[in-house]
Amino acid sequence: MTTDAPRGTTASRATDRPGDTSPFALGLLLRKAHWRVAAVMAEALRPLGIELRHFAVLIVLIDRGSTVQRDLAAATGSDKAGIMRIVDDLERKGLAxxxxxxxxRRARAVEITPQGVELFDAAHVAAEPLVERLVAELGPGEPERLKDLLTRLAYPVGGEE
Incomplete structure (x- = not known):
């Protein structure tokens, strides 16, 4: 299938390289940034014996308290089977x-344990130097600015999506 650009315009094709000016450039950059940050966060969590998927559930439990599994699935983007496996892992480790x-009678709520809270706090301590290394190439104030811009992009005023 071929699609021609409207006459009088030059189509900017996605290249997934620095300097890409296509309409897909932002999404491609966010994807690459996500992969890089996820790798750093996984590195911080590995010595603690958990993965990002486990930590995502702990975040929800810290934020919301006791949460039914279906709501955990929705909050973390997991499916029913996936959230059950994650909670099984957390239970085996004594974290939830x-x-x-x-x-x-059918619903089950998940609660974080004191050991889960300890691990959650330890993960933050472990991540700090890795995040500093991650943003080392940014200038003064730029990490905070980047967080602000991403927050506004992720949580638009009026809840638009």
């Missing part, structure tokens, strides 16, 4: 526990 939900 499942509890019955009063009034709903």
């Amino acid at each position: 526990v499942r509890k019955s939900v009063p009034g709903d």
